[in-house]
Amino acid sequence: MxxxxxxxxxxxxxxxxxxxxxxxxxxxxxxxxxxxxxxxxxxxxxxxxxxxxxxxxxxxxxxxxxxxxxxxxxxxxxxxxxxxxxxxxxxxxxxxxxxxxxxxxxxxxxxxxxxxxxxxxxxxxxxxxxxxxxxxxxxxxxRARSIPFNTDQFDEADIPDAVAEFPEHPPFEDGMGWAPTYGAFQAFVTAMRELNGREATKQWLEAMQEHGVETYGNEFQVANAVASGEIAAGFSNHYYSRLVYEERPDAPIELAFTENDAGALVNxxxxxxxxxxxxxxxxxxxxxxxxxxxxxxxxxxxxxxxxxxxxxxxxxxxxxIDELNPPDLDLSTLANVEPTLDLLREVGAL
Structure with missing residues (x-):
């Protein structure tokens, strides 16, 4: 009706x-x-x-x-x-x-x-x-995964539409942030393991570290760092940028979304x-x-x-919600987080 x-x-x-x-x-x-x-x-x-x-x-x-x-x-x-x-x-x-x-x-x-x-x-x-x-x-x-980016530095068209591209994207070298201790990030990595396999996920994590990704305690801190210009972009759930806006309505932060990969996960x-x-x-x-x-x-x-x-x-x-492009993934598999924690420890992210 x-x-x-x-x-x-x-x-x-x-x-x-x-x-x-x-x-x-x-x-x-x-x-x-x-x-x-x-x-x-x-x-x-x-x-x-x-x-x-x-x-x-x-x-x-x-x-x-x-x-x-x-x-x-x-x-x-x-x-x-x-x-x-x-x-x-x-x-x-x-x-x-x-x-x-x-x-x-x-x-x-x-x-x-x-x-x-x-x-x-x-x-x-x-x-x-x-x-x-x-x-x-x-x-x-x-809760949609997203790429918060600083609008004083980039337009949405500048943001890759696949997470696999970020480690090789020169504009973001030493300019991105993530929060590996945070549950939402761990769910994202779990989705990547399920979709791409452990070895490909390990390679991505290592490549991001080599690209100079900055580590934060949680994804609200990631979004705030983007809004402050401390980093150019990051990985976070969508609502953290909305929380930034609650405190700073004029903050230069917006969201981009990847497609059909772990970066497009909607938990x-x-x-x-x-x-x-x-x-x-x-x-x-x-x-x-x-x-x-x-x-x-x-x-x-x-x-x-x-x-x-x-x-x-x-x-x-x-x-x-029906305009997003999440991967074809059984969301119940996200409960299997222990292998993800082992992998994050192995690459030194935890």
């Missing part, structure tokens, strides 16, 4: 109000909270990660919509909860109804171990297939209904609420993640 602003559920109350929000669409295609069945009863959500409390805030808002609905949240790390759910589900006694994990790898591992139920088509159909490779789980919000948070849930219909309906226009707008404009409902655009002048 196509909704104008006034046909949605108080969209301005869900929408963030920071300096980047600017003009949002006057119409959205998709399901409004008002189109969905009321939530009733109680569910328990195992929450892995949570974007600094943003996901808990979203769930509290959903609970507040319904007099007869309660959601109980158990937060912990995604990997810890994944292991717990698998153990509990195998024993036939998990108290969890929903697993919502910040990374697709964790929720994918839970699904692969037979600990989730199949989601109805009407829940998953609004999300591109890449972000629900099976119907055992569905993506909620995306995502994901959710699934847990095997033996005491209330599976309500659990599936709850996940459907996370994919409503209102909740996607809430998460996208307040946390700067990529809405996975294509009609809800991301913050800033960025392509929508």
């Amino acid at each position: 196509t909704h104008s602003d006034d046909e949605l559920y108080n969209i301005n109350d869900w929408r963030g109000d920071g300096p980047q929000v600017g003009e949002r669409p006057s119409e959205y295609t998709g399901l409004s909270v008002l189109d969905l069945p009321d939530l009733r009863g109680e569910i328990t959500v195992y929450l892995g990660g949570g974007e600094g409390g943003l996901y808990e805030d979203a769930m509290q808002r959903i609970q507040n919509l319904y007099r007869d609905f309660s959601v109980y949240i158990r937060p912990a790390s995604s990997s810890q909860l994944a292991n717990t759910i698998i153990e509990e589900a195998n024993a036939g006694q998990s108290p969890a109804d929903v697993f919502w994990a910040i990374d697709a790898g964790s929720v994918g591992v839970v699904a692969e171990n037979g600990a989730t139920l199949t989601l109805p088509d009407h829940v998953t159909q609004s999300v591109p297939d890449t972000y629900h490779p099976t119907d055992e789980w569905v993506g909620i919000m995306g 995502c948070s994901g959710a699934g209904v847990i095997q033996n849930s005491s209330n599976p219909e309500t659990a599936a309906n709850f996940i459907h609420h996370l994919l409503s226009i209102e909740v996607q707008e809430f998460l996208g404009t307040r946390g700067f993640g990529y809405p996975l409902v294509p009609s809800v655009p991301p913050i800033g002048n960025l392509p929508t």
Whole structure:
């Protein structure tokens, strides 16, 4: 369905109000909270990660919509909860109804171990297939790999469209940054291993080091260094440049995207209904609420993640989720990070 602003559920109350929000669409295609069945009863959500409390805030808002609905949240790390759910589900006694994990790898591992139920088509159909490779789980919000670059030094046309080209790109010699200790970078390298093999990935890492890449503690620092002109470009998830803009609206930083390689990876948070849930219909309906226009707008404009409902655009002048060109990769493989850590240590990046 196509909704104008006034046909949605108080969209301005869900929408963030920071300096980047600017003009949002006057119409959205998709399901409004008002189109969905009321939530009733109680569910328990195992929450892995949570974007600094943003996901808990979203769930509290959903609970507040319904007099007869309660959601109980158990937060912990995604990997810890994944292991717990698998153990509990195998024993036939998990108290969890929903697993919502910040990374697709964790929720994918839970699904692969037979600990989730199949989601109805009407829940998953609004999300591109890449972000629900099976119907055992569905993506909620995306995190796109990107190349932040300093616009005082380069135009977007100057940025290579393949990560393999960066070690041999003279303008970026001694002018790029990365954050090897950071989980998002490690997921990127894991994707490269899965797509290109260990040896090719090792060669790329070594070539980047020979090219003079600068190391930072996290990808927000990378984006800030680009905006300050300390480096010309870097490797980071897309939303760190948006966080820079929140503090420095005139910062000379923009994003470029590679195509069909590890540099174009789009990871995502994901959710699934847990095997033996005491209330599976309500659990599936709850996940459907996370994919409503209102909740996607809430998460996208307040946390700067990529809405996975294509009609809800991301913050800033960025392509929508269906305009990106990620590689053909099962996101659950990103959970296999130990070989990546071994490789990063071997080349001296860690």
